[in-house]
Amino acid sequence: MGVSTVAKRPKAYKILTGDEQMKKQFSNMGYLNRRNLLQRAVAAGLSVAVVPSSLWAASGELNIYNWDTYIGETTVDTFSAATGANVQYDLFADNEELFAKLKEGNPGYDLIFPSDYMVETMITLDMLVEIDHSKVPNIKNLIQEASFIDPPFNPGLKYGVPYMWGTVGIGYRKSKVPAVPTSWSALFENDELAGRIALLADVRVVLGIALKYLGYSMNTRNADEIAKARDLIIAAKKNIKTFAPDSGQDLLISGEVDLVMEWNGDIISVIAEDDDLAYVVPDEGSVVWMDNICIPKGAPNIENALAFINHIHDPEVNAEIANTIHYATANAAAKKSIAPDDLANPAIYPTDDIVAKCEALVDVGDDARLYDEAWTQVNAG
Numbered sequence: 001m002g003v004s005t006v007a008k009r010p011k012a013y014k015i016l017t018g019d020e021q022m023k024k025q026f027s028n029m030g031y032l033n034r035r036n037l038l039q040r041a042v043a044a045g046l047s048v049a050v051v052p053s054s055l056w057a058a059s060g061e062l063n064i065y066n067w068d069t070y071i072g073e074t075t076v077d078t079f080s081a082a083t084g085a086n087v088q089y090d091l092f093a094d095n096e097e098l099f100a101k102l103k104e105g106n107p108g109y110d111l112i113f114p115s116d117y118m119v120e121t122m123i124t125l126d127m128l129v130e131i132d133h134s135k136v137p138n139i140k141n142l143i144q145e146a147s148f149i150d151p152p153f154n155p156g157l158k159y160g161v162p163y164m165w166g167t168v169g170i171g172y173r174k175s176k177v178p179a180v181p182t183s184w185s186a187l188f189e190n191d192e193l194a195g196r197i198a199l200l201a202d203v204r205v206v207l208g209i210a211l212k213y214l215g216y217s218m219n220t221r222n223a224d225e226i227a228k229a230r231d232l233i234i235a236a237k238k239n240i241k242t243f244a245p246d247s248g249q250d251l252l253i254s255g256e257v258d259l260v261m262e263w264n265g266d267i268i269s270v271i272a273e274d275d276d277l278a279y280v281v282p283d284e285g286s287v288v289w290m291d292n293i294c295i296p297k298g299a300p301n302i303e304n305a306l307a308f309i310n311h312i313h314d315p316e317v318n319a320e321i322a323n324t325i326h327y328a329t330a331n332a333a334a335k336k337s338i339a340p341d342d343l344a345n346p347a348i349y350p351t352d353d354i355v356a357k358c359e360a361l362v363d364v365g366d367d368a369r370l371y372d373e374a375w376t377q378v379n380a381g
Helices: 020-029 075-083 095-101 116-124 138-140 203-213 224-241 248-254 263-271 300-310 315-325 333-337 352-356 365-379
Strands: 014-015 061-067 087-093 161-173 197-200 241-246 258-262 277-280 288-293
Touching: 075 087, 075 300, 075 315, 087 095, 095 116, 095 258, 116 161, 116 241, 116 288, 138 315, 161 248, 161 263, 197 203, 197 224, 197 248, 203 224, 203 258, 203 365, 224 241, 224 352, 224 365, 241 248, 241 315, 248 258, 248 333, 263 277, 300 315, 315 333
Parallel strands: 061 087, 197 241, 197 258
Antiparallel strands: 014 087, 161 258, 161 277, 161 288
């Protein structure tokens, strides 16, 4: 069966308005690799009750390049109200798309949201601006653990500030799947649900999870191991409906598929709409990731970018984001305003046992070509 591609939503929106195991993963692995549907700004006429005192008058423009479904409903409006800045908001589906957009030069973005392995890659290639911590006082609100304030992929938070973190797992429809899918075999070796399965359209994540399922490191540089992961995915394509660009949750809730590889928060969001849906991290383990807010070289509005980073880490602003997108925040001060059910949900804030079996994706340097070549063959196979 051929594999179709789910159409992405339009890219240009103009808006005018831890735990010890987590710490261990980032300390040991070094680095790592995340979400759909932009939450629009609040409807016209909504009053803004609070303007964070930490923001200064800015005006002008701010150009953001972020994952889809990865911001609060009022985040942009409150920033615009406080600063007078107009915000241009564009979307990307994965880290590779982000990198491709910027590798030949910044087309005009002020803020980007790369995952940690991509932060390390961009640091190596001199693609990021150093963060002036004196202009981001809310950085003090971060979780005070090394994995958040001194991660090995970005020591001392020199080139970015943590945003959200989480896992990749399986979202599934309980009434259609005979048992909880506790193994990745439910996606890679499942003839019974042929045509009812979707994988992420993400090079490192999909190949990494295939490697994990086969008993290898997600960050292997061994060409034979990567080839085995490639072959596993190619063999599974007869059962796969699509490789979804960060939209698997939409396919799941619409009933187009019954099993999907997805970012945890995206599945949690649709579980709230349909209690026949569930999320699980398989026993073999998965990806644990942390996304970051960075300023790319060539950013035309650095002062506004710093102001927005500070805005995002205001505790109330950050809590509103977390309560909207259902991802685990890196902001400790925000937790007092986060929904208790979310804080207690291991699908959002994974337990030590879940994190312990996961792995952080790292920058593999020049060997990234092995993954790119394998992915090209997956798409062609």
